Amino acid sequence: MDQQALRTSAEQRLRALAGDGAALREDQWTAIKALVVDRRRALVVQRTGWGKSAVYFIATALLRELGQGPTVIVSPLLALMRNQIEAAGRAGVHAATINSANIDQWHEAQEDVLAGRTDVLLVSPERLNNPEFRDTVLPELTASAGMLVVDEAHCISDWGHDFRPDYRRLRTLLGELPSGVPVLATTATANDRVVRDVADQLDLGARDTLVLRGELDRESLHLGVLRLPTAQARFAWLAENLGKLPGSGIIYTLTVAAASEVSSFLRDHGYSVSAYSGKTDPTARERIEQDLLANRIKAVAATSALGMGFDKPDLGFVIHLGAPPSPIAYYQQIGRAGRGVERAEVLLLPGTEDQDIWAYFASLAFPAERVVRQVLDVLAEADRPLSTAAIEPRCDLSRSRLEMVLKVLDVDGAVHRVKGGWVATGQGWVYDEERYLGIAGARRSEQRAMLEYQRTDECRMEYLLRQLDDPHAVPCGRCDNCAGPRWSTEVSDPAVAKARERLRRPGVEVDPRRMWPSGMAALDVPLSGKLGAGELAESGRALGRLTDIGWGNRLRELFAPGAPVDGPVPDDMVDGCVAVLASWGWAARPVGVVTMGSVSRPKLVASLGERISAIGRLPFLGEIGVRDSGERQANSARRLAQVWRSIEIGPALAASLSTVDGPVLLVDDRVDTGWTATVATKLLRDAGAAAVLPFALATTT
Incomplete structure (x- = not known):
């Protein structure tokens, strides 16, 4: 097939994929020609919605016409895979996937690929190191592959905003490909450093690689920053303005708790809003995606789990309730909007708690x-x-x-x-x-850049594009700094009062631990299997989560490193605790109060227990003794072993427990792993307590 016939075929397939009026961009054709005719390796860095998937689906179709083997696409997200399978079908390409959501279809999918019945196999990077897939399927697939595609290739670089270790395995896979098999890597979010690192990780730089970097600006996006003084003002702004925003969209939050909180708040104000996070059931995730695609809901309040690859051309707005920790991550998320509409609103509502949340995620490096x-x-x-x-x-x-x-x-x-x-x-x-110190330094630099984005009086889009090293970056003429603010930060006093009431509504449920970690015998701890009925705690309560937008802000002040020295529990927290206890709905009222001893905050915990005892007219039964066990262990099993060896019920508390018949309220300052409350409950039950109701000021879960 000559090049003109090849291009004609490519144009026809593009129209089947994208509509009758579609025409190949010159860079798209350049990439397709490099893959199909020259069998080269290519790195394509183009904005979201540019048509990167069209390149690899059309190239696949043309390669298959020429008798080549199937394309293997390494793709990071289930949402991305679902969209890609649908798009492949429109291009006349039969695609299948192997991922965690279709385990029962793995064998059939593998057989179809090896038998030539499938044109494209989409796999997650994690699958590349599944022993059975790696040792039995991958060698045959590698030997017969017509093309390899690495989608969202910035994930291969730990300088990128969404590094995934499994992507590094691609270097081994590339080394095993037969000579002449084309390779395509694509991303929308890579600065110069990430591009160099991706090229190095994929061994692209040494092989006459074609690099196509396009203009990243999208003229439909109208950026703005709304600086509101409090969390309740931000919630109130959403309640008063969500209906004015065009079409349907996404409200990004930094935590799972915030996504749940804002979606519930907005539903109470009459909006159809769903919450979406990594903890959402896969079936529910797919339903929410379809609801948003079909405009059956106004918005999805989502964490970054709703990100790469979600394709809704008419998405009318993206709002961030809290700033992501880097301009590059921010650009990637706002790229969901405005692909197929003339105007999309992109608004950032930063919060004072953002940097605390950044610090937490940085601690997981x-x-x-x-x-x-x-x-x-x-x-x-x-x-x-x-x-x-x-x-x-x-x-x-x-x-x-x-x-x-x-x-x-x-x-x-x-x-x-x-x-x-x-x-x-x-x-x-x-x-x-x-390298690791360099990455940590790069993360801190990105955080400073994100703060500067909020403060800058220059063009916001130009600022983001310069962070991505886009050589085409110029003032956009559309953002709030270029064209003037479009959205007011004023909110009514009643709306703020309603938001304050909601955010200060105390109380979250804390589920009890039901299973001891495996391997405790290796740590000389005699605990294994399921907790017995006589060891289990009842469902507990906490005043708030440390990740909450409402009580979380207040609680973080109390527990932050460098916070004021140990002292009595603040009065506003006591009032909140009383409200939680009054609304608990327990099966039987507690008959007494027990406090957990504390090495770091003995006055805080003791005063909380005493105040609850006095207000609730419950006898104070005593304190569970605790010894300093050294540096806190991060590992669950080791933390349990540490707790097991450091707490005990003394004779005085044991004697007090023998005088009451009913549940006891176990009071502590915070719940992290949950092992302190679990072990304390077992000891209290062993000492005669009929039931244990754990209660804490804060929980991290």
Whole structure:
């Protein structure tokens, strides 16, 4: 097929994909030609909505016409996969996916690909290291692949805003591809540093790679920043202005709790709004996406889980209730809006709590070398593969951070995933401290840049594009700094009062722990399996979450590092606690109050217990003793072992418990892992308490 015939075929497929009036952009054709004719490797950095998926679906169709094998697309999100499968069908390309949501279809999908019945296989990066897929399917797929596509390629770079360790495995896959298999990497959010790192990680720089970087501005986006003084003012602004915003859209929040809070608040004001986060059930996620696509709801209050690849051309607005920690992440999220409409509103409502939340997520970065060495030592000493659950009790890492470390070590060749778990390879491993410190420094710089975006009196779009090293960045003429503010920050006093009432509404439920962690015997702790009926706590309560927008702001002041020294519980918190207790709805009223001893805040906890005892006219039964157990352990099993060895019920408290018959209220300052309340409940139940009702000022869950 000559190039003119090839382009004609490409144009026809584009019209089937995007509509009768569609025509290939010159850069799209340049990329398609490089892949299909020249069989080159290409890196395409273009704005969201430019048509990157059209490039790889059309290239796939043309390669298949020429007798080439199926395309493998590595894609990071289920929402992205669903959209891509639908788009592929419009281009005459049969696509299938293997991901965590369709386990029952894996075997059939693999068979169809290997038999040539499928043109495109979409896989998550995590699947590349599933032992069965890696060892049995991937070799055949690699040998017969017609093209490899790495979508959202910035995820391969830990300088990027959404680094995913599994993406690093692509370098190994690339090295095993037969000569002449084209490779396409795409992203909308990469500055020069990320582009260089992606090229290096994918070994693109050494292979005559075609790099296409386009203009990232989208003329439909109208940016603005609304600086409102309080959380209740921001909520009130949304309640008064959401109906004035065009079409339907997304309200991004920084935490799961905030997404739930704002969606509930706006529903109370008559708006159809759904909450969406990484904790939302996959079936519910798909339903919410479809509701938004069909304009059956006004907005989705979402965390960053609703991000890359969600394609709604007529999305009319994106609002951020709280600023993301980097301009690049912000640009990626606002890119959801305005693809197919002339005007879309993009508004940032920053909050005073934003930097506290940034600091929390920054604390989850790659851990110190001594902790990583613990993982390597545990595997080196094992005589068999160890599951993640078996490794966890022996290392001071939470499950999520342990999984991240294992993925990085696997990519670096120090460990290997096999059936049954993980094994050490015996290869030497170097902790790249310079890189990790550099990444931490880059994150701090991004946070400063995000604060400067809020303060700048220059063009906001130009500012964002310069952060992305877009050489085409010029003043947009549309943002609030270029064209003047379009939206007022004024809100009515009644609206603020309603928001304040809602945000200061106290009380969140705290679910009890029901299962001891596995591997406790290795830590000489005699706990395993499910908690017995005689050990379980009742459902507990807390005044608020530390991540909440309402009480969370007040509680963070109390628990922040460097907060005032230990002292009595503040009166406003006592009032809130009384309201929580009054609305609890327990099956039986508590017959007494027990406090948890505290090494760090003994006066706070004691005063809270005494105030509740006096106001509720409940006898104060005593305090559970606690010993200083040293530095707090991050790992769940180790934290449980630490609690198990450090608390006890003394004779005086045991004697008091024998004088009452009914539930006791267990009072503490905060709930983190939940193990303190769980162990304390077991001890209280063993000492004769009929039931235990845990209560705390704050919870982190």
